[in-house]
Amino acid sequence: MSVLLLNDDDVRTRLDAATAVRAVRGALLAAHEGALHAPPRIHADLGDGRLVFTAGRLCSEELFGFRAYDTLVGAEQLVAVWGSDDGRLRAVVHGDELGARRTGAIGAVAVDAAARPGEIRLGLVGAGTQAWAQLWAIRAVRRVREVAVAARRPERAQAFARRAAGELEVRVRAVRTVEEAVRDHDVVVVATNSDVPVLDADWITPGTHVTTLGPKTVARHEVPASLADRAHVLLTDSLAQATGYAEPHILPTDRLVDLGAVLAKAARGRTDPEQITVFCSVGLAGTDVAVAAALCEEVRRSA
Amino acid sequence: MSVLLLNDDDVRTRLDAATAVRAVRGALLAAHEGALHAPPRIHADLGDGRLVFTAGRLCSEELFGFRAYDTLVGAEQLVAVWGSDDGRLRAVVHGDELGARRTGAIGAVAVDAAARPGEIRLGLVGAGTQAWAQLWAIRAVRRVREVAVAARRPERAQAFARRAAGELEVRVRAVRTVEEAVRDHDVVVVATNSDVPVLDADWITPGTHVTTLGPKTVARHEVPASLADRAHVLLTDSLAQATGYAEPHILPTDRLVDLGAVLAKAARGRTDPEQITVFCSVGLAGTDVAVAAALCEEVRRSA
Numbered sequence: 001m002s003v004l005l006l007n008d009d010d011v012r013t014r015l016d017a018a019t020a021v022r023a024v025r026g027a028l029l030a031a032h033e034g035a036l037h038a039p040p041r042i043h044a045d046l047g048d049g050r051l052v053f054t055a056g057r058l059c060s061e062e063l064f065g066f067r068a069y070d071t072l073v074g075a076e077q078l079v080a081v082w083g084s085d086d087g088r089l090r091a092v093v094h095g096d097e098l099g100a101r102r103t104g105a106i107g108a109v110a111v112d113a114a115a116r117p118g119e120i121r122l123g124l125v126g127a128g129t130q131a132w133a134q135l136w137a138i139r140a141v142r143r144v145r146e147v148a149v150a151a152r153r154p155e156r157a158q159a160f161a162r163r164a165a166g167e168l169e170v171r172v173r174a175v176r177t178v179e180e181a182v183r184d185h186d187v188v189v190v191a192t193n194s195d196v197p198v199l200d201a202d203w204i205t206p207g208t209h210v211t212t213l214g215p216k217t218v219a220r221h222e223v224p225a226s227l228a229d230r231a232h233v234l235l236t237d238s239l240a241q242a243t244g245y246a247e248p249h250i251l252p253t254d255r256l257v258d259l260g261a262v263l264a265k266a267a268r269g270r271t272d273p274e275q276i277t278v279f280c281s282v283g284l285a286g287t288d289v290a291v292a293a294a295l296c297e298e299v300r301r302s303a
Numbered sequence: 304m305s306v307l308l309l310n311d312d313d314v315r316t317r318l319d320a321a322t323a324v325r326a327v328r329g330a331l332l333a334a335h336e337g338a339l340h341a342p343p344r345i346h347a348d349l350g351d352g353r354l355v356f357t358a359g360r361l362c363s364e365e366l367f368g369f370r371a372y373d374t375l376v377g378a379e380q381l382v383a384v385w386g387s388d389d390g391r392l393r394a395v396v397h398g399d400e401l402g403a404r405r406t407g408a409i410g411a412v413a414v415d416a417a418a419r420p421g422e423i424r425l426g427l428v429g430a431g432t433q434a435w436a437q438l439w440a441i442r443a444v445r446r447v448r449e450v451a452v453a454a455r456r457p458e459r460a461q462a463f464a465r466r467a468a469g470e471l472e473v474r475v476r477a478v479r480t481v482e483e484a485v486r487d488h489d490v491v492v493v494a495t496n497s498d499v500p501v502l503d504a505d506w507i508t509p510g511t512h513v514t515t516l517g518p519k520t521v522a523r524h525e526v527p528a529s530l531a532d533r534a535h536v537l538l539t540d541s542l543a544q545a546t547g548y549a550e551p552h553i554l555p556t557d558r559l560v561d562l563g564a565v566l567a568k569a570a571r572g573r574t575d576p577e578q579i580t581v582f583c584s585v586g587l588a589g590t591d592v593a594v595a596a597a598l599c600e601e602v603r604r605s606a
Contacts, residue, residue, distance in 0.1 A: 003397060005308045037349045044358035046340045046367055055347035055354045057375070064349055064375060068383070072360070072367060075390030078383055080371070087378030094306060094392045 001088070004296050008095035014302075015098075015295045017140035020105035021112075023294035025263065027058060027287045028109060028237060032260030035059040038285035040244050046072055056286020057084065058293075065289040067099065079292040091296040096129070102291040103283055104133030105140075106237050106259075107189065107211045110279035112141035113262050114235060114269045115187050115209035119143035123185035125178050125198055127151035127160035130191040130213050135164065135172075138187065147172040150181035152192075179203050190214060190222055197224035204230060204276055211279045217247035223278075225250050232275035233268075235259050238284040251280060304391070307599050311398035317605075318401075318598045320443035323408035324415075326597035328566065330361060330590045331412060331540060335563030338362040341588035343547050349375055359589020360387065361596075368592040370402065382595040394599040399432070405594040406586055407436030408443075409540050409562075410492065410514045413582035415444035416565050417538060417572045418490050418512035422446035426488035428481050428501055430454035430463035433494040433516050438467065438475075441490070450475040453484035455495075482506050493517060493525055500527040507533060507579055514582045520550035526581075528553050535578035536571075538562050541587040554583060 006014075030036035037057040043050040049072030057064035065081040079093040111120075120142045124131045127149050138144060147164065149172055151157040157174035164172040175181050182188050182203040191213040192198055201224050204210060210231075214222035228234065228251045236242040236256045243253045259279070261267035270277050309317075333339035340360040346353040352375030360367035368384040382396040414423075423445045427434045430452050441447060450467065452475055454460040460477035467475040478484050485491050485506040494516040495501055504527050507513060513534075517525035531537065531554045539545040539559045546556045562582070564570035573580050 003308060005306060039347045042345045042347055044342045044345055046358060046360040051358045051369060053356055057349040066354060073387050073390045075385045076392050078392060080381055082378045084376050087376045089379050089381060089397045092395050
């Protein structure tokens with residue numbers, strides 16, 4: 001069995017959202033059960049930047065591997081997967097699509113676990129790769145009735161809406177203000193790189209599930225600290241990573257609940273349709289490896 | 304330009320020793336000049352073992368990358384190389400051949416820099432992959448007049464001799480004792496995994512250059528501490544790595560001279576044909592990346 005070398009085009013055309021969501025859900029459950037080794041990320045200094053590695057080992061799947069990315073030149077990323085049964089390298093996936101899509105899949109698992117049941121109205125704050133990947137993945141867990149997208153530059157929101165219509169056959173409205181994207185939605189995804197809050201916690205309608213993907217430290221945060229006062233449940237995909245940053249978190253980490261524990265029914269998520277739930281996405285290590293392995297299986301099956 | 308995916312067969316058939324030696328020499332000089340960033344290796348714990356990364360950035364070549372290997376199952380290794388000009392992944396080399404051959408090339412550069420001039424009689428202690436790679440590479444820097452190889456299991460030395468005759472067209476004598484491989488040789492390579500010294504320092508003839516590849520800590524060492532008393536010059540390919548081990552070194556690290564500095568004529572190596580020189584090979588980070596890049600260029604050129 002030769003090594004698969006896959007690029008962004010392969011990810012775009014061969015990875016479907018349901019497969020990514022299934023792989024990530026498996027990894028989150030494995031992490032809860034102690035069957036995923038996902039140590040904190042490590043880095044090597046290379047002068048003006050770093051190489052960063054996030055490694056993971058999925059015992060149940062007999063897989064291990066890592067994702068590597070840099071802060072030197074913003075080079076394309078690399079995910080490598082080995083079988084721990086035979087020690088053979090199975091796949092190398094390079095480019096930036098896989099990372100965003102696995103983050104999308106993590107967000108979708110959180111939506112599935114914590115948003116109110118039924119079809120959803122989705123609000124997106126930010127119109128970049130991360131927002132796109134969330135929409136792509138959420139469609140695998142919920143019927144999306146309508147989508148509103150707001151971006152700092154309105155033309156980007158419009159381009160996002162056109163792309164969604166073309167590629168995903170989803171009707172997306174570009175809206176002028178963040179408030180329009182936040183109010184009266186079942187799920188709100190905040191996917192910016194903003195250092196300061198882009199929304200007011202009071203805009204969030206009771207019953208909403210909010211995902212925050214961007215900065216979440218005291219020094220830099222895309223959501224306000226007051227979000228915690230309105231939220232009934234704060235979830236995260238990795239307690240270790242969420243609490244392991246050098247800078248303190250803008251939300252109270254002692255209230256964070258592990259998404260894997262909620263999936264395993266060992267912890268409670270939403271208990272009432274009027275509650276506000278917040279998912280702090282940090283990117284559980286090992287989920288990249290799980291998604292790359294699932295993609296690899298898909299490609300081999302169809303070969 | 305697509306990414307090259309290369310395996311052990313590619314390394315065996317496409318990488319020639321002179322190319323590997325040239326790449327490693329360039330990296331050693333770059334390290335001396337501050338143009339190679341080669342931070343200490345880092346690792347991620349995965350339960351019963353680790354993933355280990357040794358990263359490097361060659362500023363002059365606009366390259367960066369890493370080698371990854373594990374202590375979990377002894378899986379095949381991976382070397383990845385990016386261009387720092389465009390951030391594109393250039394090559395992924397997997398398997399175990401590249402690592403051994405770059406170690407061979409490092410050893411050959413040391414032989415070229417520190418052994419007496421002229422053709423050599425070579426003694427090998429150990430008949431494994433590392434000994435093989437040293438012989439393979441040394442041929443690129445010196446004419447090898449004769450080779451003696453000793454191994455704990457005589458049949459391995461005999462197999463080594465047959466393979467060398469077939470693949471490298473070098474006459475190798477399998478000898479019965481380590482002493483026969485050490486005495487009266489210009490270059491002696493010690494490439495074992497022994498915890499205890501496999502040779503007596505008194506066996507080393509004046510004028511000999513010795514390379515030690517195996518364990519070199521106080522707890523585990525293939526060469527005796529008394530080797531330092533007989534050696535006039537102790538060289539290493541990375542002072543940072545040689546002095547950075549948790550366990551103290553069996554040889555006095557305050558006497559270690561940087562091979563890159565000797566190549567740049569900023570430090571003295573051998574000054575007399577009767578001196579004994581010792582090279583403590585530790586595997587300068589970034590040399591894997593340099594050799595992988597050179598192989599990659601070779602493959603593209605001939606494509």
